[in-house]
Amino acid sequence: MTEQAFGIDKIQLVKLLRRVAEGEAQLPEFQRGWVWPDHNIISLLASISRGYPVGTLMLLQTGGDVRFKWRPVEGATPPLGIEPDTLILDGQQRMTSLFQSLMLGKPVETQNQRKQRISGWFYVDMVKALDPQLDREDAIRLLPADRVARSFRGEPIEDCSTPEKEYAARLFPLSQLFTNRDWSYGYEDYWKAQGEDGRKWWRDFEEAFVRPFELYQVPVIELGKQTERQAVCQVFEKVNTGGVTLTVFELLTATYAAEEFDLRNHWDKVVRTAWKAPEYRVLKEVSNTDFLQAVTLMATAARRAEAATGGIDEERRPRIGCKRKDMLELGLEEYRRFAPMVVQGFKDAAKFLRQQYLFDTKFLPYGTQLIPLAAILSTLGEDAEPAGAQQKLARWYWCGVFGELYGGSTETRFSHDLPETVGWVRGTGAEPRTIRDARFSESRLLTLRTRNSAAYKGIYALLMKEGAVDWRTGEKTEVTEYFAEAVDIHHIFPQAWCERENIARGTYNSIVNKTPLTGRTNRIIGGAAPSSYLPRLAKNAEVDAGTVANHIRTHLADPVLLAQDDFAGFFEARQRALVEAIETATGKAVVTEDGYPTTDPVDEGDED
Numbered sequence: 001m002t003e004q005a006f007g008i009d010k011i012q013l014v015k016l017l018r019r020v021a022e023g024e025a026q027l028p029e030f031q032r033g034w035v036w037p038d039h040n041i042i043s044l045l046a047s048i049s050r051g052y053p054v055g056t057l058m059l060l061q062t063g064g065d066v067r068f069k070w071r072p073v074e075g076a077t078p079p080l081g082i083e084p085d086t087l088i089l090d091g092q093q094r095m096t097s098l099f100q101s102l103m104l105g106k107p108v109e110t111q112n113q114r115k116q117r118i119s120g121w122f123y124v125d126m127v128k129a130l131d132p133q134l135d136r137e138d139a140i141r142l143l144p145a146d147r148v149a150r151s152f153r154g155e156p157i158e159d160c161s162t163p164e165k166e167y168a169a170r171l172f173p174l175s176q177l178f179t180n181r182d183w184s185y186g187y188e189d190y191w192k193a194q195g196e197d198g199r200k201w202w203r204d205f206e207e208a209f210v211r212p213f214e215l216y217q218v219p220v221i222e223l224g225k226q227t228e229r230q231a232v233c234q235v236f237e238k239v240n241t242g243g244v245t246l247t248v249f250e251l252l253t254a255t256y257a258a259e260e261f262d263l264r265n266h267w268d269k270v271v272r273t274a275w276k277a278p279e280y281r282v283l284k285e286v287s288n289t290d291f292l293q294a295v296t297l298m299a300t301a302a303r304r305a306e307a308a309t310g311g312i313d314e315e316r317r318p319r320i321g322c323k324r325k326d327m328l329e330l331g332l333e334e335y336r337r338f339a340p341m342v343v344q345g346f347k348d349a350a351k352f353l354r355q356q357y358l359f360d361t362k363f364l365p366y367g368t369q370l371i372p373l374a375a376i377l378s379t380l381g382e383d384a385e386p387a388g389a390q391q392k393l394a395r396w397y398w399c400g401v402f403g404e405l406y407g408g409s410t411e412t413r414f415s416h417d418l419p420e421t422v423g424w425v426r427g428t429g430a431e432p433r434t435i436r437d438a439r440f441s442e443s444r445l446l447t448l449r450t451r452n453s454a455a456y457k458g459i460y461a462l463l464m465k466e467g468a469v470d471w472r473t474g475e476k477t478e479v480t481e482y483f484a485e486a487v488d489i490h491h492i493f494p495q496a497w498c499e500r501e502n503i504a505r506g507t508y509n510s511i512v513n514k515t516p517l518t519g520r521t522n523r524i525i526g527g528a529a530p531s532s533y534l535p536r537l538a539k540n541a542e543v544d545a546g547t548v549a550n551h552i553r554t555h556l557a558d559p560v561l562l563a564q565d566d567f568a569g570f571f572e573a574r575q576r577a578l579v580e581a582i583e584t585a586t587g588k589a590v591v592t593e594d595g596y597p598t599t600d601p602v603d604e605g606d607e608d
Contacts, residue, residue, distance in 0.1 A: 010217040013048070013098070014178055016057070019086075020099050023078020025059065028087045029069040029254035034096040037111045038118065038142045041097045045122065045174065046136040048098075049129070051212050056219040058090035064225030069257030075104045086222065102177050102213075107145040119145045123160065126170040126205045140174075164190060167198075172205070177213055180206075248327045249288040256332050266339070267291070274343050280350045281360045283370070290371050292330065293322040293411070294342045297375040297418050299334040300326055304419075320415045322371070338378075345378030346370065352377065356394060357464035365454035365461075366406040372417035373397065379422050389425045396421050396432055398585035401458040403438030440590050442579055448511040451489065459511050460489060462581045463555055471551045472521040472541045490517045492557060492574075493567050496527030503567060512575050515555045530562035556581065 019025040047054050062070075062084055070084055073096050088095060100108045107119045120142040128139035143149055149158035160166045163183065166173060167190040176183045184202050191198025223231075253263040267288045275283045300320045307317040349370055358364055376393070377384050384393065396417075400406055405413060416433055423429025440455070448456040469476050470487075491498075491508065492515055498508035507513070517525075524540055525533045538548045549559035556577035561570040579590045 009220050009222065011057075011220050013216040013218055014214060016095070016218055016220075017099050017103050017178075020073045020076050020095060021078070021103055023072055023076065023082035024084055025086050025088055025095075026070040026072050026076075026078075026084040027092055028060075028089070029071055029257050034074045034093060034100075035111075036093045036097050037113060037115070038120075039113055040093075041101055041108070041110065041122070042137055042140045042142070044094060044097055045101060045124075045140055048216050049124075049136055049209050049212050051216065053219075054094060055091065056221055057088070057095070058221045058223070059086040060089050060223045060227065061086055061225040064227065067258040068254040073099055075100050075106070089223070101174055103175070105175055108142075110142075118142070121145070121147055121160075122174040123166075123171040124174060124209060126172055126201070126209075129209045130204055143171075167191065170201075172209075177210060180210060247289060248324055249292060251328065252292065252330065252335075256335070259332050261332055261336075263335075271339070271343055274347065275350075279354070280347060282350050282353050282358060282364060283346055285361045285367055286346060286370060289327075290367070291339075291342065291346075292327050293371045293414070294345065294375045294378070295335060295338045296322040296327045296330050297372065297414060298338040298342060298378060299330055300415075301375075301379070301418055302334075302338075320419060321411065322414055323411045341378040342374055345374035345376075348377040348384065349373045352390075352393065352397075355390070356397065357461045363451065363457045363460050365401040365457040368410050369397070369400050369406045372414045372421070375414075375418050376421050376425075379418065380425060383426055392425050393421070394585070395587045396424075396434055398458065398582075399435045399438035399588065401454050402440040402582055402586055403434070404454055405434055405437060406454065435586075435588070438586060438588055440582055440586070440588075442575070442590050442592050445512050445575055445578060446506065446510045449506075449509045456511055458585075459578060459582075460516055462578075462585060463516060465585075466554060466556060466581065468516060468554045469551050470518050470521055471548060471555075472518070472524065472537055474541070474543075474547070474551055487516050487518055488522075489514045490522040490525070492555075492562070493530060493570070494525060494527045494533075497529050498567070501567065507571070508567075512571055512578065515557065529565045531565050534559070534563055 016025065044054060068087060070087055072078055073088070073092070075096070076099060100110075101122045107121055109117070109119050112118050122140060122142055125139045125141070128134050129136065131139075143158065143160055147160040148156050151157050158169065158171075160169060160171050160173070163186050166183075167187045172180075173183070184206070187202055188198040191201065249263070249267075256263045271288075271291060274280075275286075297320065300318060300322070303318040304320055308314075352373065353359075353364070361367070364370075373393075380389070383389060413434065420429060420432035421434075424432055444455065448459070451457055451460075464476075467476065489511075492513050493503075493508060495508060498513075499505075521537070524536055528536075534545065534548060538545050541548065552559040552562065556574055558570060558573050561573060583590055
C-alpha cells in the first residue's frame with residue numbers, strides 16, 4: 001500500500017453514530033456478529049465519559065473495484081436501498097456497543113459474564129458520576145428491559161419505569177444522551193417541585209458526563225477505494241481487536257455476495273453434499289480453503305494457457321498459483337466455471353486413494369496433497385483413466401509421501417505439480433519435480449514411531465496394498481477397518497518382551513516392528529514372546545500354524561524368525577522388505593545414510 005492509500009482523521013463520535021443509523025457506515029458481510037458482554041460495554045462507556053482513548057476505527061471507502069456485500073450495524077435500520085459510503089473494517093464491537101447503548105432506543109440485547117443472554121437499558125447514577133473518588137464504571141449499570149431491578153424473590157428494588165422515577169433515583173438513561181433536552185427539563189422541573197435546585201444538579205452532571213460524549217472524537221483511518229482486496233484482508237487481520245483471523249473464504253464470500261452469489265451456501269449445499277457418501281470419507285477434512293486452492297490452481301492454469309495461445313511470451317504470461325493473493329483474485333465467473341470440475345476432481349481423488357489403500361483421514365499421509373491431486377485429476381479428465389496414467393499418478397503420489405514434501409508451506413509445489421504432472425501423464429513433459437525431489441533414506445525407518453509422520457502412514461497403506469490380513473481372522477485389513485474401525489498399528493515383538501530383552505526403545509518402537517492389527521488380535525499377543533503367542537493365535541483362530549504363518553507373511557514379516565524369537569533377524573529382514581515396497585511405490589531407490597542407494601536405481605524400462 002502506498003502513502004496515498006489511506007487517510008488519518010478524527011471524527012466526532014456522535015457524527016459516526018448518526019452515519020451508522022443512516023446506513024452511511026455499514027459492515028462488510030465477512031464481519032462476525034456482535035458479541036460484547038455488558039461489562040465490556042460499561043467499561044467502554046466509562047472510558048469515553050472520562051475522555052480516554054478507546055482505539056482507532058478503520059474504515060474502507062466503497063465504490064472501488066473491490067466490492068463487498070454489506071449489512072447494517074446490528075440494530076440499525078437505515079432506509080431501504082441505502083448504499084454505504086464506508087465499511088467498518090475494525091471497530092465493529094465498539095461501534096455496535098455505542099450505537100445500541102446510546103442511540104438504538106430499544107433494550108440492548110447482550111450477555112453477562114457467564115455468557116447468558118440478557119436484555120436491558122444502560123443507566124448512569126448521577127450521584128456516583130459526580131463523585132471524583134469513585135470509579136466511573138461503578139456509576140454505570142444495566143437495568144432489565146422493563147427498567148425494574150428485582151431481588152431474587154422478585155421484589156422490585158430499583159424502579160425506573162417512568163421518567164419521574166428516573167428523576168427521583170437520579171438515574172440518567174444513556175439512550176437519551178444525545179437527545180437529552182426534554183429529559184433534562186423534566187428533571188429540573190421535578191426537583192424544583194421538591195424544593196431543590198435541579199438545574200444546578202443537571203448542569204454539573206452535563207459538564208462532567210454528557211459533554212465528554214458530545215465532544216469525543218474518534219481517531220479514524222480510512223482506506224481509499226483503490227485499496228486492493230489482498231491489502232484489505234491483511235489490514236483486517238493485523239488490526240482486528242478481537243484477534244479473529246479472516247479467511248480467504250470469508251472474504252470471497254463477501255465479494256461474491258455483492259454479485260448475488262452465496263459462496264457459503266454453495267460450499268455447504270453443493271460441494272460438501274457431493275462428498276457425503278461413505279466412499280468419500282477420506283475427503284471429510286477437506287476445508288473450504290483447500291477447495292478454493294484447487295479451483296484457483298485450475299483458474300490460473302487456464303489464464304496461463306490462454307496467454308500462451310494468444311502468443312504472449314512465456315515470461316510475461318500469468319503464473320500458476322494458489323497463494324492467498326491468487327485466491328483473492330479469483331473471479332466469480334472463474335469459480336462458476338471450475339468449481340464443478342474440482343468437485344469431480346476430489347471425488348476422483350477419493351477413488352484414486354482407495355486404489356492406494358487409503359480410505360479415511362486417520363491414515364491419510366497428507367491432507368494437503370489432495371489439493372494438487374484434485375486439480376490434476378480435474379484437468380486430466382479421461383486422460384487419467386488408462387493404467388499407464390494411473391501408474392504415473394501413483395508414482396507421483398508416493399514420491400510426495402515418502403519424500404515428505406507436503407509439510408509446511410506447499411503452495412509453490414502445488415503450482416508446479418499441476419502443469420508438470422499433467423504434462424508427464426500426457427507424454428508431453430518430463431518427470432515432475434516432486435518425483436525428482438523425492439528422497440527416502442533407509443535410516444528414516446528407524447525414526448518413524450508415530451502416525452504424526454506422513455511416511456509412517458504411507459507404510460501402513462503400503463502394507464494394506466501388499467494384502468495384509470489380520471493374523472487371527474485372515475480378513476483383509478481394509479475390510480476390518482471399514483466395518484469395525486478397530487484396526488491400529490501395534491508391535492510385532494511386544495513392548496514388554498522387548499524391554500525384558502533389553503532391546504533399545506527407539507528400535508522396537510519404530511515402524512519396522514509395527515503393523516496394522518485388530519485390537520482383539522493385539523490382546524491375544526499381549527506381552528509374550530512370538531514363540532508363545534503364535535500357538536495361541538492359531539488356537540483362537542481355529543487354524544493350523546501354517547495358516548497363521550501365511551497371514552503374517554502378508555505383513556512383510558518372516559514367521560520363521562518370529563517363531564524363533566529372533567528379533568535381530570526379523571528386524572533386518574523386515575526393514576529390507578519395507579525398503580523394497582517403498583522403492584516399488586516410488587520407482588526410486590531408497591538411499592542409505594551416507595547417501596548411496598541400497599540397490600541399483602529402478603530402471604525406467606522395468607517400471608511397468
